[in-house]
Amino acid sequence: MAGKEKLLVRYWWEEMNGKDVYGAIQLYDEWAPTYDKSIRRSNDVLAERCAELAMKWVNFYVGVTKPEKVISLDVGAGTGLVGRSLLKVGYRYTLHALDASTKMLQLARKCRAYSYFYCDVVDGRRLPIATNTYDMVLLCEVFQPGHINWIGMHEVIRITKPDGYICLATLEHQLEHRYSTGTPNDQLMQHVANGNWSVAEKVVFPKAFENKFSGVCLVFVVNVSDPQLVEFEDTDEQELQCKF
Secondary structure: OOOOOOOHHHHHHHHHOOOOHHHHHHHHHHHHHHHHHHHHHOOOOHHHHHHHHHHHHHHHHHHHHOOOOOEEEEEOOOOOHHHHHHHHOOOOOEEEEEEOOHHHHHHHHHOOOOOEEEEOOOOOOOOOOOOOOEEEEEEEOOOOOOOOOHHHHHHHHHOEEEEEEEEEEEEHHHHOOOEOOEOHHHHHHHHHHOOOEEEEEEEEEEEEEOOOEEEEEEEEEEOOOOOOOOOOOOOOHHHHOOOO
């Protein structure tokens, strides 16, 4: 693949410039066979850190609520990096996967971490998932241009049970990248202001990506079953053509 020898973080931003989500899907379908190799080359440990933090809160949730079963969803599951990492830290509950790339999901099936698969896009439209389905939703490295639309985060909240958790992991600088609608962190905190969720924990991991870039994991506890929609103007294509 062109540019495969570049730093992975630069590759993501350069190749995603100007692409909508369907352009991103095509890129990931092509990248799928070598994606895990690219992640290993970049010394990317965000999936592992995300899984470790999620497992901590799953254990807390089980201890407090004592549910009959626990069911989680990996949004942007890709080839199953988070699923495999969860198995390594002792996750033995039900786990579903959602990704827009069929080629990625085909590889995720092979890791045997997931029992159900959705091929769909988180873009603000209603997902084919019932309200209050999941005890935990994980989103790892899905906030680059052409990926999850921030407007769609209310859907992630909707499908999570009240008092359930949403674990979000990304590169720290991506939360502060400024679009016309503000920064991603602004939009996450607006959900806090609206009462949709509360911050349970925030952890920064230095040198979590390519031995240089810091990662951040945020855990939110969901407060509502019918989240108030955070209204932002649509971000135009020029705004997505950002340079790293």
